[in-house]
Amino acid sequence: MEILNNLKINLRGIQNLLSKIKSLLIAKITGKDSQNIWAYLYRKAALETADYVEKNMLTIPYFQTRNQLLKLSLSKVNVNGLFLEFGCGWQAKSINFIANHIDETIHGFDSFEGLPDPWFGNFGKHSFSAGGKLPNVRKNVQLHAGWFDQTLPEFLATYTDVVAFLHIDCDIYSSTKTIFDILGDRIVQGTVIQFDEYFNYPGWKNHEYKAFQEFIVDRGLNYEYLGYCEYSFTVAVIIK
Incomplete structure (x- = not known):
C-alpha cells in the first residue's frame, strides 16, 4: 500500500x-517571440532563398564562410585582367584575404563614409562609415577612396584591362548598378564575380541580386553559379 x-x-x-x-x-x-517581426522576415527570406537555391543552385557546392568561397572563386579565375573589390570596409578583411592569395594587385573602392542610400532595417544611410579613414592593407592592395561614380571612371581611364575577378560588397542596389553601368564593357567571358550580399536577407531581391540580373539581361550575357554560403548572403558566379 x-x-x-x-x-x-x-x-x-x-x-x-x-x-x-x-x-x-x-x-x-x-x-x-511570436511578435518578433524581424525574426519572421528573416525566416521568410530564408525560405525564399531556399526555393531559389532549389531551382537554380541545387548541384553547386556550398560553404560555411565567405573566405572558403573566396578561395574557390579565386581558383576559377582564368582571365588575365584586373582584380577589383567594391566595399572594403574599415577593417578591409576580405581585400586583405584576397591579396594574400594572389600575386596581382587588387584595387579596392570605397567611400569609407558608409552607405550612400539605406539598405534594409536599421542599416540606413551612412551605415558602416569609417569616418573617411583608410584601413591598413597589404602591399599588393591599392585603395581608391570616394564614391564609385567618381573614382571608377578615373580608374578605367588609366587601367585598360578587362576584369578577371570582381568582389562586390557594397550591399545596396544603387551602388551595385553604378558598378555594372560603368564597368560593364570590361566584364567578359570568364570574369568571376563574388557577391557578399546576394540573397538570404529581407529585401534581397531589391539590391545586389537585382542589379546583377538587370545587367545580365541588358547585356545579353549568360552566367553560372560557382558556389554560395549556406549561413549568409554570399554567392559567386562566372560569366559564360
Whole structure:
C-alpha cells in the first residue's frame, strides 16, 4: 500500500513538471517571440532563398564562410585582367584575404563614409562609415577612396584591362548598378564575380541580386553559379 502511495505521489510530481514545461512552451510560442517581426522576415527570406537555391543552385557546392568561397572563386579565375573589390570596409578583411592569395594587385573602392542610400532595417544611410579613414592593407592592395561614380571612371581611364575577378560588397542596389553601368564593357567571358550580399536577407531581391540580373539581361550575357554560403548572403558566379 505504501508503495502505491509513493507511486501516486511520484506520478503527480511528474504530471506537475510536465504541466509546467507545457506552460513554458506555450508562453514561448505565443509570447514575445511570436511578435518578433524581424525574426519572421528573416525566416521568410530564408525560405525564399531556399526555393531559389532549389531551382537554380541545387548541384553547386556550398560553404560555411565567405573566405572558403573566396578561395574557390579565386581558383576559377582564368582571365588575365584586373582584380577589383567594391566595399572594403574599415577593417578591409576580405581585400586583405584576397591579396594574400594572389600575386596581382587588387584595387579596392570605397567611400569609407558608409552607405550612400539605406539598405534594409536599421542599416540606413551612412551605415558602416569609417569616418573617411583608410584601413591598413597589404602591399599588393591599392585603395581608391570616394564614391564609385567618381573614382571608377578615373580608374578605367588609366587601367585598360578587362576584369578577371570582381568582389562586390557594397550591399545596396544603387551602388551595385553604378558598378555594372560603368564597368560593364570590361566584364567578359570568364570574369568571376563574388557577391557578399546576394540573397538570404529581407529585401534581397531589391539590391545586389537585382542589379546583377538587370545587367545580365541588358547585356545579353549568360552566367553560372560557382558556389554560395549556406549561413549568409554570399554567392559567386562566372560569366559564360
